[in-house]
Amino acid sequence: MGAAEGAGSQVKSAVRTVELLEFFAGRPGMHSLASVQESVGYPKSSLYMLLRTLVDLGWIETDATGTRYGIGVRALLVGTSYIDGDEVVAAARPTLDRMSDDTSETIHLARLDGTSVVYLATRQSQHYLRPFTRVGRRLPAHSTSLGKALLATYTDEQVRKLLPETLEPLTEHTHTDREKLIAELAVIREQGFAVDREENTLGLRCFGIAVPYRTPARDAVSCSVPVARLTGAHEQMIKDALFDARDRLLLATRRL
Template sequence: MNVVETEKYTVNSLVRGLEILKLFNEETPTLSLLEISKSLGVSRTVPYRFLHTLQSMGYLDQDESTKRYSLTPKVLELGFAYLNSLNLPKIAQPYMEKLRDELDTSCHLSILDGQEVVYIGTAPVRHVSVINVNIGTRLPAQSLANGRVLLAFQPQERLEEKFIANQTMNFSSLQKELEKVRKQGYAISEGDFLPGVRSAAAPIFDHTGSVKAALNVVATELLLPEKLLIEKAVPKVIEVAAKLSEHLGYKK
C-alpha cells in the first residue's frame, strides 16, 4: 500500500484520540486542556471533542476542581486485550522445556473444561512415554494435581454446578482438598490417577486474577522421589507459573 492509499484509509479522529492517550505517562500523569493542545500543536478547540469522547468512554477522568485530565484503569484493558490475545502455549513452551530439562520430568500446560482437564501444551521427557500426554488429551480434573489447581480457584457457584449433581463422588471431600490447594498455592498427586506416578502443579492467573491455566510436572516415583517433589519440583513449578502469570498481566 503506497502513501496515498495509506492516508486514504487513515481515520484522523482515531489517530488523534490515540495521540492524546499517549501523552500521559509517569512524568505527566495529569494534563490540562491547554497542555494537551500545546503538545499536539493545535488550538484548544481541537482536542476538546476528543477529550469529551474519551471521558464518556471511560478512558479519561477529569478532576472537577482542577479541570485536569488523567487516565483511568480502563486504559489497561487495551494492553491486556493484547496480552490475552497472545498464544499462551507458545509463550509457555520455552519455560516448559527448561523446567523439563532441569527436573528431568515431563511438563504440561492445561485448562479446565467442565469436569475435565484439557492439555494445551507439553514438553515431554522421551524416556517416560507411559505418562506423557498429547495436546488435546482430556482427563478427569479431580484426579490430577493440575486439575485440582484449576478447580481450587474456580468460583464456588461454578464448582457446585460442575460437581454437586454428580452422585458418584464426595463433593464435601473434594471441597476440603481444594481449600488446602488454595491456601498453599499448589497441588501434588502421588499415584492418585496412575499408580507409581507423582505430579506437582501450580496455577497461572490472568490480569483479572482469574485462573487461566495450570502448569504441572509429572514423572514416575523412581525419577521423582518425594523429597525431590517437595523440595525442588514444587518451588520450581510455582516460580515458573508465576512468571507466566506476569506475562498475562497478573499482579498480586
C-alpha cells in the same frame, strides 16, 4: 417449511454435528453405526446421512468395510490450528522448556474446559525412551493436579455447581466425594499448589499450579514423576520449579 422452522432445523443439525464430533473425539477407534446410535440417540436414518456427509467432508473416516466410523483428519487440523494460534501456549514455550530442563520430568500445560482439563502442550520426561504426548487429551479435573489447582481458584459454591456429588474414579485413589475434594481445595489454596497422588494414573505423582492471569484461572502447569523415584529433595525441587514457572508465565501473559 417456514423460515423459522428452517432456521430451527439448521441449528438442530449444527448441534448434532458438533455432538457427533465430540463423541468420536472422546472415543478413539472405530465404531459401528449401531453403537454410535445407541450413544447419541439420533434416529438411525438421519444419523447415517449425517455421518456420510461428514465422511465426504473429511471430518469422519470409515474403515475398509465402510461400516465403522472414527474421527477424521480435518478434526486434527482444527485442533492444531487452535493450539498454534493460542497466545498463552506461544508465550509459555520458553517457561515449559526451562521447567523441563530443570526437573528432567514430564511437563504439561492444560486448560479447564467445563469439568475437564484439556492438555495444550507437553514436554516429555528425559527418562523415557519412547515418545508420549497428551496434547489434545481430556481428563476429569478432579483427578489431576492441573484440574485441582484450577478448581481451587473457584469458590466452594462454584465447585458445587460445576461438579456432581459423586465423582468418577479413575484409580482407587481418586476422590469420589465432592465434599472431600472441596476440603482438599482449601488446602491447595493455602499452599499454592495441588498434588495428584496416583489419582489419575497408578504409580505416578503429579504436582500442579494454576497461572492466575485471570480470575478464576483457566490454565495450569504440572510436573509428573513416577512414585518409585520421587525423593524428598526431588519433590522440593519440583515445587520450586512450579512456583518459578507460575511467576514467569504471569509475566509472559501480562500483555495478552
